[in-house]
Amino acid sequence: MHAADGGKDIASRAAELCGGALAPNEHYWRENMYISNIDHQKVQALTALVNVMPGQIVSRTLAQNKAVSITLFAFDKGTEISTHESTGDAMVQVLEGTGCFTVDGKEYLVHPGEVLVMPANVPHAVSAPEAFKWVLTVVFPEGFKK
Numbered sequence: 416m417h418a419a420d421g422g423k424d425i426a427s428r429a430a431e432l433c434g435g436a437l438a439p440n441e442h443y444w445r446e447n448m449y450i451s452n453i454d455h456q457k458v459q460a461l462t463a464l465v466n467v468m469p470g471q472i473v474s475r476t477l478a479q480n481k482a483v484s485i486t487l488f489a490f491d492k493g494t495e496i497s498t499h500e501s502t503g504d505a506m507v508q509v510l511e512g513t514g515c516f517t518v519d520g521k522e523y524l525v526h527p528g529e530v531l532v533m534p535a536n537v538p539h540a541v542s543a544p545e546a547f548k549w550v551l552t553v554v555f556p557e558g559f560k561k
Contacts, residue, residue, distance in 0.1 A: 450478045450485070462510050465489040467546045472496065482558020486551045490514065490543035498540040503555035505533040512547025516540070525549075 452475055453464065465475050467489045478485040484503075498517070507516060509525045516523045517540045518533045524544075525531050533539045535556070 449480065451476075453477050461487060461550060462548050465548055467491050467548070470494065480558065482555055484551070484553040484555070487548070488551060489548045490541070490546065492543050492546045495542035496540060498538050500536055500538055501533075501553055502535055502557065503553040504535050505539070505551060505553045507531050507533070507541075508550045508552075510548045510550065512543075512545050514547045514549055515542045515544050517542070 453459065465473050465487045467473070468491060470491055470493075472491070472494050473489040475487045476484070477487065507514070507525060508530045509527050511527055513527075514525050516525055516531055516533065518531070519537050519539070523531050
């Protein structure tokens, strides 16, 4: 309970924000959500959650903590993210279109339904030879240290 919300428990406050009563067990997953910005307990198409915008890279973070990051991306044709590194292993899964991933100087074209793992601390970049949508999952070793 927090003074700012009038001393109400989190389930009651969540019900107010959602416009009504919570479904059974809904209070539990709201208090313990690790995945956000996406409806829980609902079948969805990931491709519908991000839209390609002219000349832009659109992202939607679904999870971000010290152990894992999950982000949806929509790249317009010709957009790119320049060479960088990550402290965690990064797995990309293309959902729509084709993406070009350069890992340690080698280019990989990744098509819908395919995945590519980019090892931690290895330079990589992303470019869009055509508009495409993809999911990035990064697993950070820091999240598993005690």
